[in-house]
Amino acid sequence: MNAFTLNRRAVMLTAVAGASSALVGGGAALAQAAPTPLSGNAGHYRFRVGEISATVLSDGVIGGPPRVYASDAPEAELQEVLRRAFLPTDRMTLNLNTLLIETGGRRILIEAGAGATMGPNGGRIFQNLAAIGLGPTDIDAIVVSHTHPDHVGNLRAADGGKAFPRATVFAPKADWDFFVLSDPDLSYMPVPEDFRSRFAAAIKSSVKPAMSDVELYEAGAEIAPGLTSIVASGHTPGMATFLVHSGNDHLLLTADLAYHPVVNVDNPWLPGPDRDMGAALASRRRIFDRAAADRIPVLAFHFPFPGLGRMLKTDGGYAWVPANWQF
Numbered sequence: 001m002n003a004f005t006l007n008r009r010a011v012m013l014t015a016v017a018g019a020s021s022a023l024v025g026g027g028a029a030l031a032q033a034a035p036t037p038l039s040g041n042a043g044h045y046r047f048r049v050g051e052i053s054a055t056v057l058s059d060g061v062i063g064g065p066p067r068v069y070a071s072d073a074p075e076a077e078l079q080e081v082l083r084r085a086f087l088p089t090d091r092m093t094l095n096l097n098t099l100l101i102e103t104g105g106r107r108i109l110i111e112a113g114a115g116a117t118m119g120p121n122g123g124r125i126f127q128n129l130a131a132i133g134l135g136p137t138d139i140d141a142i143v144v145s146h147t148h149p150d151h152v153g154n155l156r157a158a159d160g161g162k163a164f165p166r167a168t169v170f171a172p173k174a175d176w177d178f179f180v181l182s183d184p185d186l187s188y189m190p191v192p193e194d195f196r197s198r199f200a201a202a203i204k205s206s207v208k209p210a211m212s213d214v215e216l217y218e219a220g221a222e223i224a225p226g227l228t229s230i231v232a233s234g235h236t237p238g239m240a241t242f243l244v245h246s247g248n249d250h251l252l253l254t255a256d257l258a259y260h261p262v263v264n265v266d267n268p269w270l271p272g273p274d275r276d277m278g279a280a281l282a283s284r285r286r287i288f289d290r291a292a293a294d295r296i297p298v299l300a301f302h303f304p305f306p307g308l309g310r311m312l313k314t315d316g317g318y319a320w321v322p323a324n325w326q327f
């Protein structure tokens, strides 16, 4: 067996592992696995919103079949759109763009990231925090838009304790009631039953260290000076989006209103995991319209890193315009 054969075998094994688990947002079927080695490229991106210093910190990537994220797309059209965007037609990669802001003397992380809950390529946030000279004890608060595993996965350390020992966790009350305090019916999710049960279990185990002292908020509330939540329910019962603001400067975080700009902005297809597709669509339009009308810079959690850009209103819908890289 020569080196080529070995490499090809390794590639095929990887492909099989990917195919067997390529489900909603979900790499290796909610498995625990160590992150694969990094390429060495930056996983953090600094900028400012007025007086607030902000840093996108990548937690890595997850992914699944494009169909999951574009549930109503005609198959041939979906394939053609992906090909024209130079994207794979069998798997869509989603980024995990958490945002660290420093405001009111506190370091606040918006979204915790997936950790190991949705495949082996999450859990990078700790390396990326270290790269900017910070550790988990430097985080004062973590605010999540909703409680899906890719947003709360890093709350739990490997030993079951708090991964961010000093951080107060803020979560939307309606999501906490639905996913954490009850046994949710997830039959609306376009994935196999065993995936749904692992998904539900991953939420409960991820948030367990925060059970005793979580701060539950109602979407619309001011969470900290310069950080306001915005009602955006539909994807989940309580999902919020956020506005970071300082003086005349704003940044709109769109959470999971869209998974990927090619299928949910440039094309208006509906994400399969939206629990109430009509409400999610109304939230998406209301918030995208605001972003476009006011020309507000946007951070989209799952878009290609660092996920910053603007929303443009077009004749038929919207277009995503990525921001230029700032050195």
Ligand SMILES: [Zn+2]
Residues within 6 Å of the ligand: 025, 148, 150, 151, 256, 302
């Ligand atoms: Zn998500």
